[in-house]
Amino acid sequence: MARVRLDGVYKIYPDGTRAVDDLHLDIADGEFLVLVGPSGCGKTTALRMVAGLEDISRGTVAIGERTVNRVPARDRDVAMVFQSYALYPHLTVRDNIAFGLQLRRMPKAEIAERVAKAAATLGLTDHLDRKPRNLSGGQRQRVAMGRAIVRNPQAFLMDEPLSNLDAKLRVQMRAEISRIQRDLGVTTVYVTHDQVEAMTLGDRVAVMKKGVLQQVAPPQELYERPVNLFVAGFIGSPAMNLLQGRLEGDGDGALLHLGDQALGVPRALLAERPALRGYLGRGIAVGIRPEDMEDADLDGAGTDGAAVLSSTADLVEALGAELLVHFAADAPPVVTEDTRELARDAGADDAAAPGGGAMIAKFSPRSQVAEGRPVRIRVDTGRLYFFDPDSGAGIW
């Protein structure tokens, strides 16, 4: 097990593409770090440079105490797990797991012992004599994991290992990977474009955009204190609603104007984030998470008028545990390079585009909200997010 460090790492492909741009990451011994970001953000390239499958254009990669820039992949003592399991179809599960050890000419008894232990960890003991074609997708994925585990590597490097599994199996394997990593305590770098996977697996999550690291932090911190519009819009589902607002007030109290409507900004929030005062009398980008809104007419939730927006429910999606209520805000959406990149990503993934003038609120299923009818939305104004309208930087 080892610490993994990337120091000022660049990858510039021969055609000039800057796939990774000055990446610094210090991954602690035993840590589970997730690299996440939209397609093409450079996360796979970064992982492949750690693995030794891609040359490093500039900067250094160190595994443990050793700089590995010039160390070939096979000598880096890391184990990769890929999206395509890359199993040998003609070999049994046992031989697939043992393959790497046999190549290294490890004594047979030790191979058998390691394979048995890995199979037990992965629940594969009863399947060791099968061929991959006779396994389910989840079992194949376990065999691929087994191949990594038996090597006792310094680090696991995983590239979207769950993306070939169906949704239910993915959730199950996600929990399993988490458990195995914790049991073994092996430093892990895990690449995914799925923010839910990133948030549930990572001790820390590194969010990348166009080759550039945006923020690296524990999941809750990413959610609560995103450094910019990109991270704010990327983390959370449905995505944070982003609107152009205007802050008015004297610093003692403030009103957030959203078109013709206004929300009171709690004093405590102004006190917590002194930089907000610099925006009084100016435009500001505002973020409201769907889960920070509720039906104001439910249980007398909306008695405080300074925290209520009015609109019409355009669409109500009943998900059982919650309602997703789509409505239009009075204020225009935020449009920056970050939000365009988010929209591009959402479109590619066929997910709901991150908010803007079109808002999504998460209501209790007990709400009586109906499509085409007026709706009053109570906003948890203590949880508003603010960003500089030009740079998109979070205001904290």
Ligand code: ATP
């Ligand atoms: P995905 O999730 O789609 O795999 P990613 O975040 O892992 O995306 P990379 O595969 O690392 O992204 O690619 C980063 C950028 O580098 C992309 O713009 C991609 O088109 C480009 N790229 C990747 N491989 C090459 C190559 N061999 N030559 C030129 N450009 C490349």
